[in-house]
Amino acid sequence: ASSTFPDRLDTAYRIRNRALATIQITADQLLRKARERQESTFRAPEQCVKDFEELHEYRGRKREEFEERVRMTRDSMRV
Numbered sequence: 001a002s003s004t005f006p007d008r009l010d011t012a013y014r015i016r017n018r019a020l021a022t023i024q025i026t027a028d029q030l031l032r033k034a035r036e037r038q039e040s041t042f043r044a045p046e047q048c049v050k051d052f053e054e055l056h057e058y059r060g061r062k063r064e065e066f067e068e069r070v071r072m073t074r075d076s077m078r079v
Contacts, residue, residue: 049055 047058049058
């Protein structure tokens, strides 16, 4: 255990049940299921940017949305 991590995190990574699963899943099956769940269709952009000022506003708006999602995700992971 590293001194930078609290002791309570050490217990979270211990494997308690080492018995084999009744149904084994291969990496190929996992990849196939992940590929099936992905959206395969491309969506066209919803907004048409006419000039540099609009592009700057659009990028600023998207940046704020991204930072808000990062904050929300970070807050939900602190539980």
